[in-house]
Amino acid sequence: MNNKLYDTLEICLQALENGDSVDTILTRYPDLESELRPILEAAQQAHAMPAPMPSPEAMRRGKARLLQQAAEMREAKRPTRGRQRVIPLFQRLAISLSLTVAALMGGTGLVQASSTALPGENLYPVKRTWEDMRLLFVFSPTVREAMEGEYEQERLDEVSELLREGRVVSITFSGVVTESTASSIVVSTVPVALTNATTFSGDPLTVGAAVIVTGQTDSAGHVSAMAVQVLPPGSVVPTGENDESEKPSTVNDNSGGSVPSTNENESQDENESDTPKKDTFHIEGTVQSVDGNVWIIDGQTVYVNDPALLALVKAGMQVEVRGYFTADGRFIVTQVEIKNSGSDRTGTNPSNNSDSSDDETNANQNDNSNDDNSSNDNSSDDGENKNENKNENENKNENDNSSNGNDNENSNGNESHD
Amino acid sequence: MxxxxxxxxxxxxxxxxxxxxxxxxxxxxxxxxxxxxxxxxxxxxxxxxxxxxxxxxxxxxxxxxxxxxxxxxxxxxxxxxxxxxxxxxxxxxxxEAISETHMDHQPGPPIEFDLREQNRSVQQAYAQLTSEQQHVLALRFGEGYSLEETAAHMKKNVNAVKALQFRALAALQRQIGEVPHE
CATH class of the missing domain: 1.10.1740.10 (RNA polymerase sigma factor, region 2, helix turn helix motif)
Incomplete structure (x- = not known):
């Protein structure tokens, strides 16, 4: 019954909505008129209740308030977003770092295995790539330069190893030309054969020049050069192995008592700070010019850092100088032997030389003239003595003199130690 | 729109x-x-x-x-x-009583005054309804929702809304009859 009433009411409400009057509607449901009439009249009044529109001012105000609220929410949201970003960023960094460490740790075995690889071997690219990677992460110019020098030395060592093993491999290395003939050169202890096919570039090829050699090792123990590029002065290249620099000289005829051994590895000048390699080389020839501490001997420019040596040599003298090449390819003179001064000085007496050469000579002379121990004093003792500083040399001379009770040798180079 | x-x-x-x-x-x-x-x-x-x-x-x-x-x-x-x-x-x-605070007391023509009085009595009667009754009437007569829309909005079935609106209108009618006329 109620359901019928509710359903009929709904039909009546729709009719009312469509504009029918209550009386008209009720004529359709005479049996329900008593129940429906008050309901429909109430509905008519409920429908007639005013429904004004909001004022534009209120709408504007409400919207402004809402947008202000949104702006505040955006402001409040910003730090939250920042924190949310920081965490993923940190996580990304942590993950990247972990992966990098894992890769490096995982690759350590391979890299270590490749550390002794030589050109032509399977692991050699790993070795070179590892070197490049290390350089990639070095930002200090000084450290980077040192590492590059280390790697250049490594190239030189590789070539030496290949030559020892007699392998035939294409190589490229750099070094200083220490000897030069028409058909060969020696580059930082590595013998290099020059052929008609060898191409040259850069400055003229001279002893002391820094060069890059591209060629092939052969079983004969030398490198057949395909290209030799002479680098500009000041280029940093390795000068050769220095492992033997501590070895005492082994060759010494000692007959004249004045000529030190040839090509021995001597530590010549402790005052020379830029002497990474102290292999001793000698140049013999005529002094073409003397300009301050720069001499030119048969076309080869040499540098003299010891003031005591500067006074000894004049242009036109026939000399034999000994010294070493610095990392930048300069030849530093540490000993001078005047072969023919063209003056009152006799050429073979190097007694006025300074530094270790003085001591060496003094020692020789002391030995020869006064000491009856042996004629080989300068073999080992002198070798050690050469590694001492000037004061020590002086002391040794004094000791020698005092023990001999002979001061006639004090006229030698001791006074040159200013 | x-x-x-x-x-x-x-x-x-x-x-x-x-x-x-x-x-x-x-x-x-x-x-x-x-x-x-x-x-x-x-x-x-x-x-x-x-x-x-x-x-x-x-x-x-x-x-x-x-x-x-x-x-x-x-x-x-x-x-x-x-x-x-x-x-x-x-x-x-x-x-305060709603009649004192919210009703429109602006002077006007007699017919409009009667209409305002009628609206006031209906509003007073409406205010006496339960919240649910007010709500269903507001949706149906204020917002113009259909029976189905109203049912969906109130999360009730259609028959329940039919019954609810019947009772709401009956209550409104009773309240209108009880509102004292000035």
Whole structure:
């Protein structure tokens, strides 16, 4: 019954909505008129209740308030977003770092295995790539330069190893030309054969020049050069192995008592700070010019850092100088032997030389003239003595003199130690 | 109206996009206001409460408690709760009779005066109804919802709404008869 009433009411409400009057509607449901009439009249009044529109001012105000609220929410949201970003960023960094460490740790075995690889071997690219990677992460110019020098030395060592093993491999290395003939050169202890096919570039090829050699090792123990590029002065290249620099000289005829051994590895000048390699080389020839501490001997420019040596040599003298090449390819003179001064000085007496050469000579002379121990004093003792500083040399001379009770040798180079 | 897109509006609300917020406000504020006014018969109060409802919408969307699809339904429902809250507070702290504060006492022609008097009595009677009865009448006669829309909004079946609206109208009629005429 109620359901019928509710359903009929709904039909009546729709009719009312469509504009029918209550009386008209009720004529359709005479049996329900008593129940429906008050309901429909109430509905008519409920429908007639005013429904004004909001004022534009209120709408504007409400919207402004809402947008202000949104702006505040955006402001409040910003730090939250920042924190949310920081965490993923940190996580990304942590993950990247972990992966990098894992890769490096995982690759350590391979890299270590490749550390002794030589050109032509399977692991050699790993070795070179590892070197490049290390350089990639070095930002200090000084450290980077040192590492590059280390790697250049490594190239030189590789070539030496290949030559020892007699392998035939294409190589490229750099070094200083220490000897030069028409058909060969020696580059930082590595013998290099020059052929008609060898191409040259850069400055003229001279002893002391820094060069890059591209060629092939052969079983004969030398490198057949395909290209030799002479680098500009000041280029940093390795000068050769220095492992033997501590070895005492082994060759010494000692007959004249004045000529030190040839090509021995001597530590010549402790005052020379830029002497990474102290292999001793000698140049013999005529002094073409003397300009301050720069001499030119048969076309080869040499540098003299010891003031005591500067006074000894004049242009036109026939000399034999000994010294070493610095990392930048300069030849530093540490000993001078005047072969023919063209003056009152006799050429073979190097007694006025300074530094270790003085001591060496003094020692020789002391030995020869006064000491009856042996004629080989300068073999080992002198070798050690050469590694001492000037004061020590002086002391040794004094000791020698005092023990001999002979001061006639004090006229030698001791006074040159200013 | 034609440019309004409910899905975009929701995305814009989520991003606190000013344009989207404005669009939602323009689209629904009049309806919310009308509903609240129908319930309270107070212009200024209806404007304030309607405005509050939109702020609540913004907060709810940011807290992921907002509407998923039907913004209007969410707004009317929230407005209904807001009105109920307001009425509860007013009942706890009655200040003045509605006739004294909210009715229009502006002078006018006699016919309009009668109409205003009639509206006042209906509003007074309406104010005596239960919240649910007020709500169903506001939806049906204030908002113009169909029976089905009203049922969906109130989460009731159609027959329950039919019965509810019958009882609400009967109660209104009774209250109108009891309202003292000046």
């Amino acid at each position: 034609s440019n309004y897109d409910e899905r975009r509006a929701l995305e814009g609300l989520q991003k606190l996009d000013s344009q989207a917020i404005s669009a939602v406000y323009d689209q629904y504020y009049p309806e919310v206001f009308r509903y609240v006014y129908y319930r309270l018969s107070d212009q200024a109060l209806a404007e304030d409460i309607a405005s509050d409802v939109f702020v609540r919408l913004l907060e709810a969307v940011q807290n992921r408690r907002g509407p998923q699809s039907n913004i209007k339904g969410w707004l009317i429902s929230t407005a209904s709760h807001a009105v109920t809250d307001h009425l509860r507070q007013r009942y706890r702290r009655p200040v």
